[in-house]
Amino acid sequence: MARKATQGKGNKKPLYASVYEELVERVRSGQWMPGQRIPNEFQIAAEQGVSQGTARKAVSRLAAENLLVRVQGLGTFVVEPTPEHFQFRFFSVFQANGKRIIPRSRSTKCKVGTASRIERMALDLRRNARVVRFQRLRMRGRRPFVTESICLPAETFEGLVVRSPPDTLYDLFQRDYGVLIKRIEERITATAADAKTAAKLKIAPGTPLLRIQRIAFALDDRPVELRVSFYHLHRAHFRAATE
Amino acid sequence: MARKATQGKGNKKPLYASVYEELVERVRSGQWMPGQRIPNEFQIAAEQGVSQGTARKAVSRLAAENLLVRVQGLGTFVVEPTPEHFQFRFFSVFQANGKRIIPRSRSTKCKVGTASRIERMALDLRRNARVVRFQRLRMRGRRPFVTESICLPAETFEGLVVRSPPDTLYDLFQRDYGVLIKRIEERITATAADAKTAAKLKIAPGTPLLRIQRIAFALDDRPVELRVSFYHLHRAHFRAATE
């Protein structure tokens, strides 16, 4: 069973990088399912023909990227794409008291169309590429407070248009399309609510809103989602941290 | 010279953590100055009475925290607190074309006072603690586009009030007060410009602005700065990333 991790002569990649890629592939392909315990470090090392320390380095990187979860004394597990997991990570809106706001969502108008110039640039698509677009309204209790316009490459998310998108997208991405969101980038400005957005959010036109344009990147750093949101934050704030 | 890194019996800290703290202290105390090359991994290992791998782990952590910079084949260096270093890291405003905006600053009204309730909570101060407050206007070319109200604990930054604060603060913190900013947390909302802020920014009252409240944390995770800023972003945006 022991497979030597041989590399081509000119290959300069460190060994742990190869092991890392192999582990990513196993998660991505579904060979290791979410929540499942993966082999221990010595088993991985033996399989890949490297030492435990090298296997450990690969696993550590995956853990740092929130793809694996280590539990001392128990084992290492594939992260479970629960709504909480992704919500907690990427929806960083908090109340004044510091509690995170967990919104509910309502989706509407799911349609396929041709990518605009901006969408092509953001999602790195070729001319005339097809995209799935839909809109959402996020609720805080009974009050709408965020509008979202989401755009996805149709090629990557084939068949998504015929379903009604669920409350949380990223767990669906992982479960049904093997696309795991690793990081997001957001561009934030302040803007006055236009008539349409104001109506949706049930506020006066001209109310200052946060406009947040998000691009989500998959494990392989491909951009796979463009999302433009307008936030009406009453006794709440968006949170950002820089290390 | 070889000092064995002995620990108390009940001490459960890993060895590399002790080495890490020792290295931090050398930088903080000025024993290793900014820009200086530090001993190589084997020398550190010998000094601290650990193996090279353990010393390396401590150095790696410092490097990950942007306190040290490694250069293969050359050595490891204490980070230089140049304006660029801190500006690039913590002032994340960009033009539409993706270029970072590097502002100039004008400071005014540097005064000492007693911390308000909000300031005490943000900076973890005791009742009646003294703080240094001043205001800044950041310019993009000839146009003002950010107002800042900065609040610092007077105890930590003794004597700062008599100087005129420079364009960039954080390099001053490191050079003159041994306070190295490791991370910042920002709370972002949208708001309409009040009359006073509008006058400073030379815009119409009511213009939507980004309000950003920043708390900056030192290496030891003490909060050492509270800053409230209003951003008028024209063809520009604030950028946030979540891993």
Add this chain to the structure above:
DNA sequence: CAGTGGTCTAGACCACGTG
């Protein structure tokens, strides 16, 4: 108790930048 991740060692070799 056995099995897991977490730490640590001593030594080896490689890749890179400088002189």
Add this chain to the structure above:
DNA sequence: ACGTGGTCTAGACCACTGC
């Protein structure tokens, strides 16, 4: 050629979990 950081190994022991 030399010294540096970067990778890798084989083996050891510790700390934690669950049976």
